Amino acid sequence: MNAIWDAIRWFFQSAQWSGPDGIPHRLLEHLEYSGLAFAITVVLALPLGLVLGHQRRGRLASALGFLVVGGANGARALPTLGLLTLAVTLTSSDLVPILLPLVVLAVPPVLVNTYTGVQQVEPGLRDAAEGMGMTGRQVLLKVEAPVALPLILLGLRTAAIQIVSTAAIAAFVGLGGLGRYIIDGLKRQEYATTAGGAILVILLAFAVQLCFSVLARTAVSPGLRRSASS
Template identity: 45%
Template sequence: MSDNVFVGAGQWLTDSAHWSGTDGVPARLLEHLGYTVLTVVIAAAIALPLGLWIGHTGRLRGLAVALTGSLRALPTLGLLTLVVLWVGIGLTGPILALVVLSVPPLLAGAYAGLESVDRHTIDAARGLGFTEWQVLTRVEIPLALPLIVGGFRSAVLQVVSTATVAAYIGLGGLGTYLIEGVQIRDYPMTLAGSLVVVVLALVLDAGFALAQRSAARS
C-alpha cells in the first residue's frame, strides 16, 4: 500500500497536467510564496522595530522572552479557527494567524542579535561621539545581522510549513493538494503536495543559510 502511494506520488508529480493551469503546481507555489512574503513583511514591520528597541535599550526584555515563548506554543489550526470565527472567512484570518506565529522568531532574532554585540565595542563607539542612532545602525545592527537573518530564516520556514492551513478555507496555496487529497482519499496527491512543500522549505532554508554565512563574514 505504502509503495503504491509513493509510486502514485511520483506519477502525479511527473504528469504535465499538474504543472499547468490555475490548479497547477506553479500557480499554487506562487500563491504559497505570496502568502509567505505578505506574512513575513507584516510580521517584520511589527517585530523588528520592537526587537531592535529592546535589544538596544534592554527594556522589556523579560516581557519579550515570555511573549515569544507563549506565541510559539500556540497551535496553528486552533489559532486559525479562532481568528476566522472572529474576522470571518477571507484572506485576513489566515494571514493574521500566520503573522502571530512568525513574530516570535523575528522578535527574538532582533533583540538577541543586539544583545550579542560586545559591550566594549558599543562603549568605544559612544566614546568616539556616535549618537545612539549611529550606534544602532552603524555598530549594533551590522554585528547582529547573522542572528537577525536567522530570525527571518526561522520565520519564513515557519510560515512556509504552516501556510498549508490556508487551504482549509479555500485560499489555495500548496496546502490545497494536502487537504483535497485527504478529502477525496487521493493519497498520492497528498504525498506529492507534501513533497513540494518540503522541497520549497529546503530550498529557502539553504538560501537563508548562505545569507547568514555571508552576513557573518562581512
C-alpha cells in the same frame, strides 16, 4: 513504497503543470500568502527587537527583556489551527484568517533573536562607538545591528521556514496554495496528490533554507560567521 512511486508519477502528469489547479499556480498562491506574512512579521518584529535590545541599562531594560522573552514564548504555545478558526469567526476577510496565525507563529523567533543578538553585543564596542561621538541610533544601526546580524538572520530563517511550512493551512479556509493538494487529496482519497503536495511544501522549505544560507554567506563577514558558529 507504492505511495512514493505514485507521488513521483503524479509530478509527471501534464495536468499538474497547467490551469488553476496546476503546480505553478498553487506555488504562486502559496508564495503570496507566505511572502505577505513574512513581510508583516519583519515590519512588526525586527524594529521592535532592535529598539528593545538597544535598551540595556536600568530596571526598564530588564523588564523589557523579561516581557520580550516571556511574551514570545507564550505566543509559541498558541495553537495555529485554533487561531485560524478564531480569525475565520471574527472576520469576513479572505486573507486575515491565514495571515493572523502565520504572523503570530513567525514573530517570536524574529523578535527574540533580534533582541538577543543586539543584547549580546560586547559593551566595549558600544562604549567605543559612543566615545567616537555616535548617537544612540548610529550605534544601533552601524555597530550593534551588523554584529548581531548572524543571530538576526537565524531568526528570520526560522520564521520564513515556519511560515512556508504552515501556510498549507490556507486550504482549511478555502484558499489556495500547496495545501490545496493535501486537503483535497485526503477528501478524495487521492493519496498520491496528498503526498505530492506534502513533498512540494518540504521542497519549498528546503529552498528557503538554502536562500538564507546563501544570504548569510554574502551579508555576514567571515569573522562574524566563525564567531557565530563557535
